[in-house]
Each structure stands twice: as C-alpha cells, then as structure tokens.
Amino acid sequence: MSVAAVLTAAGSGSRLGHALPKAVVPVAGAPLVVHAARALLAARGADASRVVHLVVTAPAQHRADVLRALEAVEAGDARVEVVTGGRTRQESVAAGLAVIGDDVDVVLVHDAARAFATPDLVARVIDAVRAGHDAVVPGLAVVDTVKRVGEPRGEEGWPVVETVPRAQLRAVQTPQGFRRDVLVRAHAAGAARAGDEATAASDDAGLVEDAGVAVWVVAGEEAAAKITTPRDVAVAELLHGPRSGARADEEA
Ligand SMILES: Nc1ccn([C@@H]2O[C@H](COP(=O)(O)OP(=O)(O)OP(=O)(O)O)[C@@H](O)[C@H]2O)c(=O)n1
Numbered sequence: 001m002s003v004a005a006v007l008t009a010a011g012s013g014s015r016l017g018h019a020l021p022k023a024v025v026p027v028a029g030a031p032l033v034v035h036a037a038r039a040l041l042a043a044r045g046a047d048a049s050r051v052v053h054l055v056v057t058a059p060a061q062h063r064a065d066v067l068r069a070l071e072a073v074e075a076g077d078a079r080v081e082v083v084t085g086g087r088t089r090q091e092s093v094a095a096g097l098a099v100i101g102d103d104v105d106v107v108l109v110h111d112a113a114r115a116f117a118t119p120d121l122v123a124r125v126i127d128a129v130r131a132g133h134d135a136v137v138p139g140l141a142v143v144d145t146v147k148r149v150g151e152p153r154g155e156e157g158w159p160v161v162e163t164v165p166r167a168q169l170r171a172v173q174t175p176q177g178f179r180r181d182v183l184v185r186a187h188a189a190g191a192a193r194a195g196d197e198a199t200a201a202s203d204d205a206g207l208v209e210d211a212g213v214a215v216w217v218v219a220g221e222e223a224a225a226k227i228t229t230p231r232d233v234a235v236a237e238l239l240h241g242p243r244s245g246a247r248a249d250e251e252a
C-alpha cells in the first residue's frame with residue numbers, strides 16, 4: 001500500500017505570538033515541523049507500508065525557513081517536498097494534495113502543531129485505512145462536561161442551551177488518514193469554502209463527512225496534543241525536552 005502525507009505547516013501561529021511561524025519554532029531541541037516529519041517518516045504499518053512522499057505546506061514568506069529546517073530530517077528514500085500553503089488550513093491541505101500522484105493509495109494529513117504525535121499513532125491510522133476504512137481519525141474521550149451555549153449577552157456571558165452527552169464525544173487529532181480518491185473528491189466538493197476562515201473546514205474528515213462518506217475513529221494519544229499557546233510550548237519542553245530525560249534518570 002503506497003502512502004503519502006501532507007504535513008500542514010503554513011500557519012502563522014498568531015496565538016503563540018513568536019516572531020517565527022509556529023512550525024519553525026524550536027521546541028525540545030528541534031522545530032515543530034521537524035518532530036512531526038520524523039514521526040511520519042518513521043512509522044511502519046502492519047504490512048510495512050510507510051510514507052514515501054511527504055508534502056509540507058509552508059507560509060509563502062517562510063518557504064526557505066521550512067526547507068532549511070527539513071534538512072535535519074533523515075528521509076531515506078522518501079521524497080520530501082515543500083509547497084506554498086493557502087489562506088486557511090483547508091486551502092493548504094488542498095495545495096499539498098494537488099502534488100500527490102494518483103499512484104498513491106492512502107493520504108495522511110498531519111499538523112506540524114501536533115509535533116509529538118508518535119510513529120505508533122501514525123501506524124495505527126495507516127492500518128485502519130488498510131483494513132478497509134475510507135477515512136480514519138484519532139480521537140480522545142472528552143474529560144470535561146460540555147455545554148452548548150447561545151448568543152453572548154454583552155460582557156456578561158452566555159446562556160446554556162444544553163449539556164451534550166459526553167460519552168458520545170471524541171476530541172479529534174491528526175494524523176488523519178484517507179483513501180486518496182475519497183480525500184481528493186471531498187476537497188473538490190468543499191473547495192468553495194476554502195478561502196475564508198469563517199467557512200473553511202477545521203479538519204479534513206469534516207469535508208469527507210459532508211461528502212457522505214463514513215469516518216472511523218481510532219484511539220488517539222495525549223502526546224498528539226496541539227501546540228497552540230506559549231503554555232503548550234512550556235509543557236512540551238517539560239515532557240519532551242532534554243530535562244525530561246534527566247528527570248527520568250534521576251528518578252530511576
Ligand atoms: N493557512 C494555514 C493555517 C494553518 N495551517 C496549519 O494547520 C495546523 C493547525 O493550525 P493551528 O494550530 O491553528 O496553527 P496556526 O494557524 O499557525 O495558529 P494560530 O491559529 O494561532 O495563528 C498548523 O500546523 C498550521 O501550520 C496551514 O498549513 N495553513
């Protein structure tokens with residue numbers, strides 16, 4: 001089974017507030033995009049399938065930074081390519097998808113912002129597509145009670161409309177995996193939404209659902225949490241940085 005991946009790294013990282021785009025910000029010894037690329041390229045499905053073509057989306061003004069960062073990735077015989085991303089994540093994924101050949105069976109879509117997702121998670125997603133699911137997402141059970149709210153009332157707050165039964169909810173992560181033809185059709189059908197953050201899909205599985213195709217959830221992992229704010233970076237440094245190993249040694 002031939003697998004390609006689109007690694008989204010074209011966002012600005014406005015909530016992180018760093019001078020560089022988020023994907024090239026160094027965390028735990030390497031830029032986020034490098035950690036994410038390494039996990040994708042290290043993964044092996046049960047039939048030894050692996051990513052043979054990695055397409056990374058970069059901000060137009062920072063293509064050179066992304067290319068330079070990726071020089072640190074040992075790609076073996078996999079092809080690594082950088083394309084310019086779009087105005088939204090959906091547009092960026094579409095730009096990546098456009099350069100993937102039709103000889104590819106499975107496409108993974110992964111966020112550089114989920115830099116510490118493990119190769120095991122990547123392999124789990126590949127295997128679920130291989131097992132016959134058209135679209136697969138990793139998900140975690142929701143630990144908070146979730147309320148649906150109505151329109152805000154000034155600065156005061158929001159009225160609660162209902163409590164959503166959380167046993168049925170999953171917080172969805174990346175990498176998400178798709179049969180290539182299914183993902184291409186879903187992006188084509190949703191293309192009119194792509195240019196504006198207000199209408200764009202927040203994940204690729206959402207586009208596939210809208211196209212009437214069933215989506216399957218496999219177990220996600222805490223390591224695949226999205227790095228959005230400076231606090232997330234601080235947590236990632238503690239969990240994955242050099243001091244995390246030192247602490248483990250001290251405790252042993
Ligand atoms: N036009 C865009 C916007 C986002 N992304 C990517 O989509 C992923 C998820 O987006 P998010 O975490 O929201 O990143 P940013 O858009 O960079 O962050 P912010 O919303 O804080 O600006 C990231 O890997 C980001 O690089 C992308 O490739 N193209």
Ligand SMILES: C[C@](O)(CO)[C@H](O)COP(=O)(O)O
Pocket residue numbers: 089111171172173174202203204226
């Ligand atoms: C794709 C995603 O990571 C799944 O949870 C998420 O929807 C990305 O959202 P963002 O608003 O673009 O960060």
